[in-house]
Amino acid sequence: MPAPDPICLGWPGVDVPTTLPLPHLAKRAQEQPIVSEDKDLADIRAAASGNRLAQSALVTRHMPRVYGLAKRMVGEPALAEDITQEAFLRAWKQLPRWEPRAKFSTWLHRVTLNLCRDSFRKRREQTMDELPERIDPGLRPDELFDQSQRTASLMSAIDSLPERQREALVLCSLEGKTNIEAAAIMDVSIEALESLLARARRKLKADVLKRGED
């Protein structure tokens, strides 16, 4: 029996890119294949009329990335869950009026990012006494010899990045979005995205790599 076409496994019409940016991004892309806009559009229409299979397909396809973005942005799993649920709740309301002017995934990520920003705003409104203490992104040099500690240090450093820089870094370097997609999600120009991304990387290098060398 011939081997099944891997592109058609699970989701007919799924386009898996042949060239992927980085090994870790390639792995994530295989776990959550990029789906053609046509497939999304068909599912959106069916989901709007109450089709459970189409709704399930949309959730399966987009929820892991939406949750991943929310979790990386806000840090707290419970808050990330709330944001993911709220984003989909808005999607369900939007479905009957959906017009394919933008990609569904871009729209959903933008809603998620806005919800993350709202949560940051609420956090900022708290008094400074109530704010959770920021973890020092830089561990002592003697603690940096271990890779896992280095990763922990990186995650702390990402958490301490300014909000917009963190958004750019998470979208491009961790979620594997292209610069065009990331700029559309963040609603900024490509140039602005590049500036944010460069500043984020520079800060990470200073916080994690340079401190490790000291």
Next chain:
Amino acid sequence: MTPKDTLTETRIIALIETYGANLDAWPEGLSKAAAPFFAVPSDAIAQAISEEAELDALLSSAPSVEAPDHLYAAILEAAPSSPHRARGARWFFSGWGTRVAAGASALAMGLTIGLGTAAASAPTAAQADDPFSEIEYFIFDPIEFAEGFEDIPE
């Protein structure tokens, strides 16, 4: 004009510091244009590649985020139901539905009470077989009538 003519070394270094040391992670058009600079890098570009490759390696070690299983069900629970069901729900809660439901429940309650009472006073199987069993209570019996007087104290 070659791609090398359109990009300067400064711009290439800026792009390396933005998108990292792996050309595959760059936007497609830029990666093609920058390829000649990577093939034969200047000292400054080689240094930038080396520094950014270290950060790329670190970023690739970032743990992946797994969504909790229950989130899937929770999101689907809030998904819209079919328009038929939605229309039905709208009609039900629109006054007419509640009135009809109230009428139906009143009817059901009446039937339940009526049938319950009937069941409580229903004749036994033997009585049901004897069509005169109920009637005999109304037939005058003179002997029984006379015996009744004997019980009265004088």
